[in-house]
Amino acid sequence: MDKKILLAAAFLGLTAIILGAFGAHALKKVLSIEQLQSFEVGVRYQMYHALFLFFIGTFAFLNEKERLIIFWLTISGVLFFSGSIYLLATNGITNLKTKFLGPITPIGGLLLISAWSYLFYSILSKKQ
Helix, strand or coil: CHHHHHHHHHHHHHHHHHHHHHHHHCHHHCCCHHHHHHHHHHHHHHHHHHHHHHHHHHCCCCCHHHHHHHHHHHHHHHHHHHHHHHHHHCHHHHCCCCHHHCCHHHHHHHHHHHHHHHHHHHHHCCCC
């Protein structure tokens, strides 16, 4: 499981760097400032959670079940939160029907909050 978490962390970090560079260079010419700022929020949160998963994958204080729960909450949260932001921000150039994504972004945020909350609960409930 630790390898899976670390691989996911590396993939999220790698793609955050690629998407950040793509946004700063290629999308800068075709997106409005507001759209670009929104896209950058998605990149930033993806990178934050890549680092979070790296921490979770190396943190020996958690058991396998706790890591698995945090892993899936985080992966789902990044996919919903950052993924929906990427699609919404680039809607003008992709012409995808993205209206349905509006409620997906906060669901992703709630999943990310849940991952951090579960980490907090897991640590708090451990006996010294």
